[in-house]
Amino acid sequence: MKTDSGEQRRAFFRRDFSLPVRLVLFATPEMSNITGDRDIPVTMVNISAGGTCVEVRSASPAVEIVSSGSIVDISLALAERPLPLRVLGKIVRINKTGEGALMLGIEFILLSRDEADRIAKLVASHVGQTESDGDR
Amino acid sequence: MESPLTIAGDVSVRTGNVCASSDVIIEGDVRSGMTVESPGSVIVRGTAENCAITAAGDIRIQEGVLGRGEAHIRAGANIEVGHVQSAMLEAEGSVRIGSSAMQATILSGKTVVFEGQGVLIGGLVVAKDGVYAKQAGHKGVEVWDNKKGRHKRVVEKTRVQLGLHPKTRMAYNESLASLRDAEEMASLAAKNALYLIDAGVEGISEQAMQEMQFILKLPASSALVSSLGAEAAAKTNVRLRSLIAEMALALPSPSNDSQIKDSKLRELCLQLYHLFVGNGYVAEHFAKTQGILDSPQNNLEAAFEVTELIFSGVEITLGFTELLVENKMAGAQFTLQDGKIVAQPLDDVAEES
Incomplete structure (x- = not known):
């Protein structure tokens, strides 16, 4: 996989907490049609109305080919509706941690107003550690 | 005891x-x-x-x-x-x-x-x-x-x-509710996407546009799975995924949508993605409900x-x-x-x- 250490860019209020999330590699800049196992096993680190940061701790075929600019299909299990919230995001940052894990910074690129509201409400309602935003 | x-x-x-x-x-x-x-x-x-x-x-x-x-x-x-x-x-x-x-x-x-x-x-x-x-x-x-x-x-x-069994009844009711939600999602997305295409969207090849129109005019929801079969419906969704991927890779960051054509392209991509997601859930819950309908239990x-x-x-x-x-x-x-x-x-x- 390709990593970069692009500077953090935040336009939204961000909260550090974990939510059940499923990440599926949708396309990479090199391959728009990926076949086979496309799951990326991740744990959420934080989320904002504009994107999320997830940690990858275990290997998978998709982890081998993921790169900055890749498109990922994100499923968030929110309690209020039976179907998970699905959002398409772009990987804007990949950093390696000291413990050998990968941190993926993902920007939501396809989000309806209703979906953005649901995420904003989730972020606002969750009590946890917060980081204030910086201007883009 | x-x-x-x-x-x-x-x-x-x-x-x-x-x-x-x-x-x-x-x-x-x-x-x-x-x-x-x-x-x-x-x-x-x-x-x-x-x-x-x-x-x-x-x-x-x-x-x-x-x-x-x-x-x-x-x-x-x-x-x-x-x-x-x-x-x-x-x-x-x-x-x-x-x-x-x-x-x-x-x-x-x-x-x-x-x-x-x-x-x-x-x-x-x-x-x-x-x-x-x-x-x-x-x-x-x-x-x-x-x-x-x-x-x-x-x-x-x-x-x-x-x-x-009450637990099976509950699972059936939940799956049926999810199926209905997914059908509504897919059908609305297809309608919106066709409307956007009719209104004109720049930046898409003629071939991709024709493929989209073909997919968007297919019967909506579980009727698609019933008429084409699960495998053919899944193949259609794979093709839809490729079309979305090509568009999504070319999209700028949402905050950089300075031109109307970018916003229109993003909106069309969003509707196609909702159709893709809806179709996926329809296939999943259609199979679940059919499994319960046919169960020998x-x-x-x-x-x-x-x-x-x-x-x-x-x-x-x-x-x-x-x-x-x-x-x-x-x-x-x-x-x-x-x-x-x-x-x-x-x-x-x-x-x-």
């Missing part, structure tokens, strides 16, 4: 909650807010109020349950109660009601049998193998209708659902038998077929015959047997 734990009076704040390692016998009542748990059976000589009683074996509540909408009685085997009102009874085995059930939820892996008065009024009964009562439903109550300036009769629905020979009187407003589901009783009728046995619910007078049933 250990000898039973006997509580001489009520289970209340004076005794505290009961979490036993043996059978439990309670000589009095189980009062509001209390819990009783046993790995064996539980016998309550008095009544159960809005409390929780859980047992791996049988539960018998001699007087009855007055749950105020909050009592939950859950047995790994059978439940027997004098009467029940505004409570949930949940048994892997059978449920026997001594006289009446009013506004209760009764779930049974086998049968629900009403004895004595045998009256079932309001609420929901879900049983795999059958429900046997003397009277079902209620004549209703007269209330004043301000709009029409006269009295009207309000009848509370009594729902009886047979043929599936279902008992489509289950019967709802009412020996005396059935009031209008009783809603009967046998397997996956529904019938609303619209007029008061004499006792009958309801069974599923050739995909329809048939009410057979009990004299005829007796003669046949």
Whole structure:
């Protein structure tokens, strides 16, 4: 996989907490049609109305080919509706941690107003550690 | 097994909650807010109020349950109660009601049998193998209708659902609700995408546009899976994914949508993605509901038998077929015959047997 250490860019209020999330590699800049196992096993680190940061701790075929600019299909299990919230995001940052894990910074690129509201409400309602935003 | 734990009076704040390692016998009542748990059976000589009683074996509540909408009685085997009102009874085995059930939820892996008065009024009964009562439903109550300036009769629905284990019924209902949501999502997205294409979107090749229009005009939702088959429907969605991927890779960051053409392209991509997601969920939940429909575990020979009187407003589901009783009728046995619910007078049933 390709990593970069692009500077953090935040336009939204961000909260550090974990939510059940499923990440599926949708396309990479090199391959728009990926076949086979496309799951990326991740744990959420934080989320904002504009994107999320997830940690990858275990290997998978998709982890081998993921790169900055890749498109990922994100499923968030929110309690209020039976179907998970699905959002398409772009990987804007990949950093390696000291413990050998990968941190993926993902920007939501396809989000309806209703979906953005649901995420904003989730972020606002969750009590946890917060980081204030910086201007883009 | 250990000898039973006997509580001489009520289970209340004076005794505290009961979490036993043996059978439990309670000589009095189980009062509001209390819990009783046993790995064996539980016998309550008095009544159960809005409390929780859980047992791996049988539960018998001699007087009855007055749950105020909050009592939950859950047995790994059978439940027997004098009467029940505004409570949930949940048994892997059978449920026997001594006289009446009013506004209760009764779930049974086998049968629900009403004895004595045998009256079932309001609420929901879900049983795999059958429900046997003397009277079902209620004549209703007269209330004043301000709009029409006269009295009207309000009848509370009594729902009886047979043929599936309650947990299977719940899974089916959930899957069906998800299927409907997904169908709505896919159908709306296809309509919106076609509208956007008709209005004109720049930056898409002629070939991609033709492919999109072909996919968008396919029958929506589960009709797509039914008409094309699951494999062909999945292939169509794979092609849709490729089209979305090509567009998504070219999209700038949302905050850089400085030109109207970028916003239009993003909106079209979003609608195609919603169609892709909707189609995926439709396929998943269509398969789930079909699996439950075709399961050999279902008992489509289950019967709802009412020996005396059935009031209008009783809603009967046998397997996956529904019938609303619209007029008061004499006792009958309801069974599923050739995909329809048939009410057979009990004299005829007796003669046949």
